Amino acid sequence: MNRRDISDDDTGPIRRVTDTPSDRSPGTSRSPRRTPPPEGTRRPRPPAQRPRPAEPGRRRAAEPKPEPEPVGHGHSHGHGPAAPASRRVRLLLMWLLIPLAVATVAGMVFLYPWGKDPAKSVFPQGTPVNATVTGTITGPCLAEGQVQVGEPPPDAKPCLTSELTMTDGPASGKPLKLTLPIEPSTPRFAAGDEVVLSYNGGDVANPASFQIVDFQRGTPLLLLAGLFALAVIVLGRWQGVAALIALGLSFLVLALFVLPSILAGESPLLVAIAGAGAIMFVALYLTHGLSARTSVAVLGTLVSLVLIGVLSAIFSAAASLTGLDDSTSQLIGSLGHGIDARGLLLAGVVIGALGVLDDVTVTQTSAVWELRRANPALGWRELYGAGLRIGRDHVGSAVNTLVMAYAGAALPVLLYTSLSGVGLGSILGAENIAQEIVRTLAGSVGIVAAVPVTTVLAALIASREPQESL
Template sequence: MNVIVILAAILFLLMVMIGGKKGARSFIALFLNFGVLFLTIILMTDPHINPIVLTLLSSAVICSITLFYINGGNVKTVTAFISAMLTIVLLLFFIMAVTKHTSIQGFGEEELGDIGIFTLFVGVDFVKVTAAMIIMGTIGAITDVAISITSPMREIHSHNPSMNRKDLYKFGLSIGRDILGTNTNTLFFAFFGSYLALIIWFKDLSYSAEKIVNSKVFSAEAVTILCAGIGIGLIIPVTSWITAYFLAKQNKR
């Protein structure tokens, strides 16, 4: 516990020293978002609450905290919020279809040993829960890409107000291409880094490559990474178009 407090204090000091007031707000936003996630998980266990609706609501709250609480209300945060929510809605229904088709919901055989003494009839739709889990794992990256595109687009528009919508859109896409690879790799290593112990376990159990790929635990992780990558790729043109539309409309006014 003391180590966690020390690490949190170091993080807070670094964020305040580098980011000032915005860094302090970013640190507070971490705990606010954690609270939203924790509450979402608790409410998701209620069979009377639809996990999809709950995920959309919690995603909107998390996006609002990340964008408006840290950066304030302006054109870049509004367009980033709209872009992120639109992408999340499109991605959520796509993920539901993929999850149902690949049957990655629920628990794999490697996980049943620890929960075998409990009943699995909990009255929860695990397809929806799995789709919600994937969205929760990608919402941070989606929001990050959205604000990373809208911020420079707004900056270049302020220096060159005569830029038309098409040029602004192309500029947003060029920014998106620069950050697409790095964000995708970040997701890849973050997810697989957290499952490194599982991969070592597969090796100790002498799993063949075919059995590893077809195991539910590995397949669920692979689908999560690929869906997150699709979300990052999807939000780039969505954010570029919406931001270009808002900035061009602002010019006419």
């Protein structure tokens, strides 16, 4: 039968049949399949291998000997890990700063004029009224109803007649004419200017009841303040918001505590110290957070403020500074009672130097902490040396900032004194100029001292902080 004659119809579908052992070609072998041992039986363990004999010329590696188990001691108390250095550091800072904070609060409570009426000027002060200038006319100085006949005298000074419309007060909406002699110190008013009038309480129909005092500056000042706040928030974000809140609280301390207490007759220097302490705690902790770094900056600021106060007191007494400049004399005359003028001078020195000191101490503390974070192996001596090198660059600009700030504030005094025509020594020895010199130099010495003092405190504390808490 031919192979082609067989079909699937005769035999069915052809399936592949595996080879049996008898069908294997000679010379081939196949390992038998291992069957698992029956359940409940244990597999035989392979025979232990004997160590091979060492080859000649080679040494066998010494087998490690088992270490003896440590012998425990009999008492039952446990030895836990030592407390981290940061905890001890924070406890030390708390013991140093909490008494200072309590003393600051106690000083504010003791010095505040509880139950006393707010101080008022003994001279009658007019009620401020807003008005708008609608027109101005320059001509001879004539009272209402007078007419100029002929030419005015050659030495006659012209006057500026301003037509105004009051926008609030007892005569709101009514027109008013006021005449002012044109002097070098007279402000130049023009149509559209918004001004402030002083109303003495007399007849509103009488122009003599009103007097032009100043311009209205509320709108531009608010715009500038908004621009300042926007710049701080854009750059500082949430920390900028905290800085603005701290700034507002600082103004509240000045307006609600420092000014009323000094006007009530309390010691200006003690009031300034208590107020500066409150501003320091609020501004630094609110802006930079509760941390060891901020606490070091607070300590450095406090030490420098004490130094500034001591130097100012010593040298103001040595230079026989009375503090009785023009503005202070006018203040004493308005109060009707005496005030410690020299203490007021020292209070201005302390409060004026506080802002620059905050900048220096915070910068130095942050620099030392960042150095420690970058290289945890640095000891306190290395941290102090590196931080001091950074501080030398900063102190020059800080001192220059303070000097220029005081020089700018005293520029009219400097110009007025230079007109006297006397020598430089006499100019520098004048009361007004000598006050600014003592104020500037005492503050500058405090700023210079703040750098090494804050740096050494920061180095000692940062070197004891664990790396994970930096």
